[in-house]
Amino acid sequence: MKPESPETEAGSADGLIGDPSSLKxxxxxxxxNQGVCxxxxxxxxxxxxxxxxxxxxxxxxxxxxxxxPRAKVASVGLRRVAxxxxxxxxxxxxxxxxxxxxxxWKIRHRDNADRLVTGGVxxxxxxxxxxxxxxxxxxxxxxxxxxxxxxxxLLVAEVSASLGVPPSVAEDYVDYALMPPAGVTFKLKxxxxxxxxxxxxxxxxxxxxxxxELGLDDLGLELGELGELGEGAAAEEGAEKGEExxxxxxxxxxxxxxxxxxxxxxxxxxxxxxxxxxxxAxAxxxxARKPAARPGPKPARTAAxxAxxxxAxxxPAHxxxxxxxxxxxx
Amino acid sequence: MIRIVTLAPYDExxxxxxGKTLYxxxxxxxELAGERKPPASAELAGGRTDAEKLVQAAGAPRVVADDKxxxxxxxxxxxxPGPLGEPPAWGFAQQGGVRAVVSTRRLPARGATEASxxxxxxxxxxxxxxxxxxxxxxxxxxxxxxxxxxxxxxDLAPNPDAVLCNFCREKSERKIRLxxx
Numbered sequence: 001m002k003p004e005s006p007e008t009e010a011g012s013a014d015g016l017i018g019d020p021s022s023l024k025x026x027x028x029x030x031x032x033n034q035g036v037c038x039x040x041x042x043x044x045x046x047x048x049x050x051x052x053x054x055x056x057x058x059x060x061x062x063x064x065x066x067x068x069p070r071a072k073v074a075s076v077g078l079r080r081v082a083x084x085x086x087x088x089x090x091x092x093x094x095x096x097x098x099x100x101x102x103x104x105w106k107i108r109h110r111d112n113a114d115r116l117v118t119g120g121v122x123x124x125x126x127x128x129x130x131x132x133x134x135x136x137x138x139x140x141x142x143x144x145x146x147x148x149x150x151x152x153x154l155l156v157a158e159v160s161a162s163l164g165v166p167p168s169v170a171e172d173y174v175d176y177a178l179m180p181p182a183g184v185t186f187k188l189k190x191x192x193x194x195x196x197x198x199x200x201x202x203x204x205x206x207x208x209x210x211x212x213e214l215g216l217d218d219l220g221l222e223l224g225e226l227g228e229l230g231e232g233a234a235a236e237e238g239a240e241k242g243e244e245x246x247x248x249x250x251x252x253x254x255x256x257x258x259x260x261x262x263x264x265x266x267x268x269x270x271x272x273x274x275x276x277x278x279x280x281a282x283a284x285x286x287x288a289r290k291p292a293a294r295p296g297p298k299p300a301r302t303a304a305x306x307a308x309x310x311x312a313x314x315x316p317a318h319x320x321x322x323x324x325x326x327x328x329x330x
Numbered sequence: 331m332i333r334i335v336t337l338a339p340y341d342e343x344x345x346x347x348x349g350k351t352l353y354x355x356x357x358x359x360x361e362l363a364g365e366r367k368p369p370a371s372a373e374l375a376g377g378r379t380d381a382e383k384l385v386q387a388a389g390a391p392r393v394v395a396d397d398k399x400x401x402x403x404x405x406x407x408x409x410x411p412g413p414l415g416e417p418p419a420w421g422f423a424q425q426g427g428v429r430a431v432v433s434t435r436r437l438p439a440r441g442a443t444e445a446s447x448x449x450x451x452x453x454x455x456x457x458x459x460x461x462x463x464x465x466x467x468x469x470x471x472x473x474x475x476x477x478x479x480x481x482x483x484x485d486l487a488p489n490p491d492a493v494l495c496n497f498c499r500e501k502s503e504r505k506i507r508l509x510x511x
Contacts, residue, residue: 087413088413091412091413091414092413092414095414132472135472135473136472139473140472145497148472149469149497149501152469152470153469156425156469163412163413165410165412166382166422166424166425167425167426168422168423168424168425168464169382169409169410169412169422171425171469171470172409172412172417172419172480173412173413173414173417174470175417175470175480175483176412176414176415176417176480176482177413177414179480179482179483179484179485180484181418181482181483181484182484184415186414186415
């Protein structure tokens, strides 16, 4: 990417620096999640046997030294300080009417983290505004309160650097837009285009798929009719599914980035009549897991479980389930 | 130590009350450092005063280590206009710095009754906590009951409390501890 002039920066989302050779000592840049830094020069250092050329910077806020390998300048999201005209657009966004904030904390947390890293100054403003409007609904939890404070700090630092005013005045500008005094109205222009977040795929299983896994199609049954079956059978199935779901949620919550790696095929349910690989997968999984735990009674149980599908589903399905429940208690 | 410098005449009992409230909020000692003349270089056309210049130019006692100086002024403070206009200036602070100024111009009338004086003192204490908070790198808070909530906010109660919320108090304590070490 070419180095952008302040005028073109205003049009782009974030003014990312793609070419590290465009950085000169004295340039002011923004390191995502760190704040405004000033480039002081380049260094050649040997780290772990490798000779690396590093861009040396100083964080303006506290004078901390920041070193980035030249090759990683683009990937860390280093960008130029937003231009005045772009900052004005951000203020028009801050003062604009806001739609409802995201209420699902997992999605909100993941999106806010993405916005702070890749969204530029508008992304930071989106985080501040989103959490601010959420705070009108209920007090923010500790983590989000900290995120609100740190994103506000980043926004104030960049506004201050861009407009050339002291940070406390920059903060007054931000809050004047967010919480205008009674009787004050602004003539707002259309704000910049919102930050585009990376596309993620839904992890939730469609209900139709659950029906398929149970093989209810072959019997002409629907999921609702399962209520008539033994409670233990449902509990057993539920426990297994619960494990799977908990695993999936845990993975989603802890490492949001992993979700992006999931193949898109999972989001689309396979065609109904065809035997899908997913459909076949659960049976061997159970067979492989259960004999390992209790090798003796397993084949009989699986046979008994399979049998009621063809004959009377009510009675035989009930018995093994009760056994399973008792076994679980022991 | 917070050193209070007045740029206009104020009642001594009011200042003593302010000192106590600041001590309660930050756990720092306060001292009245006398009255000074407001700097002429900060005056703007129309009788207003440039808040940033006033803070820089006003005479102040010598400070050591983590001392903070709080100026009390009766001037109509002005801030540079921003992209959406000029925000109302109740004061100005050097974020993370040493000096701050609070204007009593926008405060409710002091009056002579016990209730009105009490209200005036509480509001003055709130604004002073707010700007001293900026000196300790606190940002504005969304909680309207916290002293760090913007002074012009429509959510603010008519007689707001002069206290910090838990988050802001803990943050200020952390910063003060760090400065002391």
